[in-house]
Amino acid sequence: MTAAVARARSPLSLALRRTARSFGGRLGAAILLLVLLAGLCAPLLAALEGQDPHAFNGDLVDGNNGGNPFGSFGGVSGTHWFGVEPGTGRDLFALVVYGIRTTVIIAIAATVISVIIGATIGMAMGYLGGWFEAVLGRFVDFMFGFPTLLFLIALQLIVPSSIPKPVVLTVVLAAFGWVSTARLIHTQTRQLAAREFIDAARASGTPLRRVFVSELLPNLVGTLAVVVALSFPATVAVSAGLSFLGVGLDPSSPDLGVLIGQSITWTYTGADAGYLIFPSIALLLIILGATLLGDALRDAFDVRTESGR
Amino acid sequence: MAEPRTSVEPALRLRDLTVTFGGAHPVRAVDGVDLDVHPGRVLAIVGESGSGKSATALASIGLLPGSAEVTGSATVAGVDLVTAAESQRVPLRGSSIAMVFQDALAALNPYRTIGRQISDAYRLHHRVDKTAARKRAVEVLDRVGIRDPERRVDDYPHEFSGGMRQRAMIATAIVNNPTVLIADEPTTALDVTVQQQVLDLLTGLTDDLGMALVLITHDLGVVAETADDIAVMYAGRIVETGTVLDVFDHTAHPYTRALLQATPNLDAPSRRLAAIPGVPASGANRPTGCAFHPRCPFAEQVGEACQTVDPHLTPRPGSALHRAACHFTAEQELPHV
Numbered sequence A: 001m002t003a004a005v006a007r008a009r010s011p012l013s014l015a016l017r018r019t020a021r022s023f024g025g026r027l028g029a030a031i032l033l034l035v036l037l038a039g040l041c042a043p044l045l046a047a048l049e050g051q052d053p054h055a056f057n058g059d060l061v062d063g064n065n066g067g068n069p070f071g072s073f074g075g076v077s078g079t080h081w082f083g084v085e086p087g088t089g090r091d092l093f094a095l096v097v098y099g100i101r102t103t104v105i106i107a108i109a110a111t112v113i114s115v116i117i118g119a120t121i122g123m124a125m126g127y128l129g130g131w132f133e134a135v136l137g138r139f140v141d142f143m144f145g146f147p148t149l150l151f152l153i154a155l156q157l158i159v160p161s162s163i164p165k166p167v168v169l170t171v172v173l174a175a176f177g178w179v180s181t182a183r184l185i186h187t188q189t190r191q192l193a194a195r196e197f198i199d200a201a202r203a204s205g206t207p208l209r210r211v212f213v214s215e216l217l218p219n220l221v222g223t224l225a226v227v228v229a230l231s232f233p234a235t236v237a238v239s240a241g242l243s244f245l246g247v248g249l250d251p252s253s254p255d256l257g258v259l260i261g262q263s264i265t266w267t268y269t270g271a272d273a274g275y276l277i278f279p280s281i282a283l284l285l286i287i288l289g290a291t292l293l294g295d296a297l298r299d300a301f302d303v304r305t306e307s308g309r
Numbered sequence B: 001m002a003e004p005r006t007s008v009e010p011a012l013r014l015r016d017l018t019v020t021f022g023g024a025h026p027v028r029a030v031d032g033v034d035l036d037v038h039p040g041r042v043l044a045i046v047g048e049s050g051s052g053k054s055a056t057a058l059a060s061i062g063l064l065p066g067s068a069e070v071t072g073s074a075t076v077a078g079v080d081l082v083t084a085a086e087s088q089r090v091p092l093r094g095s096s097i098a099m100v101f102q103d104a105l106a107a108l109n110p111y112r113t114i115g116r117q118i119s120d121a122y123r124l125h126h127r128v129d130k131t132a133a134r135k136r137a138v139e140v141l142d143r144v145g146i147r148d149p150e151r152r153v154d155d156y157p158h159e160f161s162g163g164m165r166q167r168a169m170i171a172t173a174i175v176n177n178p179t180v181l182i183a184d185e186p187t188t189a190l191d192v193t194v195q196q197q198v199l200d201l202l203t204g205l206t207d208d209l210g211m212a213l214v215l216i217t218h219d220l221g222v223v224a225e226t227a228d229d230i231a232v233m234y235a236g237r238i239v240e241t242g243t244v245l246d247v248f249d250h251t252a253h254p255y256t257r258a259l260l261q262a263t264p265n266l267d268a269p270s271r272r273l274a275a276i277p278g279v280p281a282s283g284a285n286r287p288t289g290c291a292f293h294p295r296c297p298f299a300e301q302v303g304e305a306c307q308t309v310d311p312h313l314t315p316r317p318g319s320a321l322h323r324a325a326c327h328f329t330a331e332q333e334l335p336h337v
Helices: A011-021 A023-040 A040-050 A092-128 A128-144 A148-158 A164-191 A196-203 A206-245 A256-268 A274-301 B051-062 B085-090 B114-121 B131-142 B161-174 B192-208 B221-225 B244-249 B253-261
Strands: B012-023 B029-035 B042-046 B068-076 B098-102 B180-184 B210-216 B230-233 B237-243
Touching: A011 A023, A011 A274, A011 B237, A023 A092, A023 A274, A040 A092, A040 B237, A092 A128, A092 A164, A092 A256, A128 A164, A128 B237, A148 A164, A148 A206, A164 A206, A196 A206, A196 B029, A206 A256, A206 A274, A206 B085, A256 B012, A256 B051, A256 B085, A274 B192, B029 B042, B029 B051, B029 B068, B029 B210, B029 B230, B029 B237, B042 B051, B042 B221, B051 B098, B051 B180, B051 B210, B068 B180, B068 B230, B085 B161, B098 B161, B114 B161, B131 B161, B161 B192, B180 B237, B192 B210, B192 B221, B210 B221, B210 B244, B221 B244, B230 B253, B237 B253
Parallel strands: B042 B210, B042 B230, B098 B180, B180 B210
Antiparallel strands: B012 B029, B012 B068, B230 B237
């Protein structure tokens, strides 16, 4: 290590350095960065290919063959790198990169919101204790045993269509995603609250709000980093799952879950597997990259994610 | 050793302080403790585990958990910390009464630099900017004997040695010049060689800053060298109190005597250490009469009173402060250790 980082010796920077040194951490970060960059530069990449995710190309699909694309492997060619979507003939490469963008934005927003909610509730429960902890603890248990998926499906059907679907999906994912975070942060805070430095801080006259912000929070940053890194891929999977079931985003919107959901039908009826494979690989890379990075962070911070009491 | 200055207003005054831990079987951990700690003096509270010495300290600063019921009074700077609202207590903590904990590694926040923790404690009670607070942190670190404080101020606790961490925690506690400093077993977690340095530092600070130091310990060796006054606690009560000379040379309570006999003495190294027979009494299983009578070698000489009558603190030979709660009368001095 060079002299530039010689001062970085906080437990936080030490753990981040351990993550950066581990193979899993590097690989995960590299994969994640690659896929995120593709999503971020979606319009650029589509323009580079010379295609548009919303343009229908009826001439590229064989109407006599149920709308299957012409050409092998879903119509892969120099102009359509991943081939085209059966039926509509939309460019699949453009759909995938735009799809990554949609999926990632929704998952990041939902993860951030749910982690903020979960961390706040978990910290308050763990530190304040008493009836507050008891009541909220029951609520968390209730939420944990709640048949989330059924509720999400039902909810999507009754929400007025004037609210944009991506917003609904984000809110719904966040509203149910915070529970495990709250549990983990709750147990961690309880352990921290019993540590002497909290007493020491109180003995020097630290008010309650500052105990949370200055004493508890810095000690939970590692855990929160791990929680974010590990719940992000889980959120991606759930959001894709909902879209796959047809209760997430609109079928026409470019989203990995939607694409995979629709491709299943085509693959069943004998279409080339290209339509299924390309979006699936993109989804796999996001989840794999984030999970590898999350595992590396967890090892570096030595966080026990099992919420044993 | 300075003569007791009873005329001066005590920095910390405990009156009938009682701590009961609730639940199905309430335990009286501290039972009617009266204590005065004067500025510039060191009071040692001595006792076994479970004697209530730590609970007394935590009650004095108002840090006991909500499950503990505290009655009586603990007056610091004219405010009774037992009855005062939390909003009144918070500004007093750190500025008027501060605490040093046993394990500095546990009592320092591992994720924040030493300097941040000291300057934050300072800024809680002083309206100054970060630069001034940092300057003060360096100054206090220098005062507690950290070498090269300009550089070490940005270190994290894990980069300090055990003794240095204890010094850093003392720095956090004294940064606001408190009138009372409570040190709960401040040297127990340290090497013997470092213990003496930390004790010297604490007594030096007591003299320089005119603080009242409450030293909680089970180590009578520490007491002899450091303290001015002693309060010996057993089963939640003070059984003997006085100056160090009173208690060491005119030992009036059999429990104190037993503690002294259980302490190694370099002047008489060949003597076998005497263990105190039986189990320590606590608030949960308090014997009738004198709580110490089941373990007391003199109970037979005194007779039935020990088992039936609760002894009160009465004057004993020595200085005016010397008192003990024992049925052995003031005239009968215990055999010297």
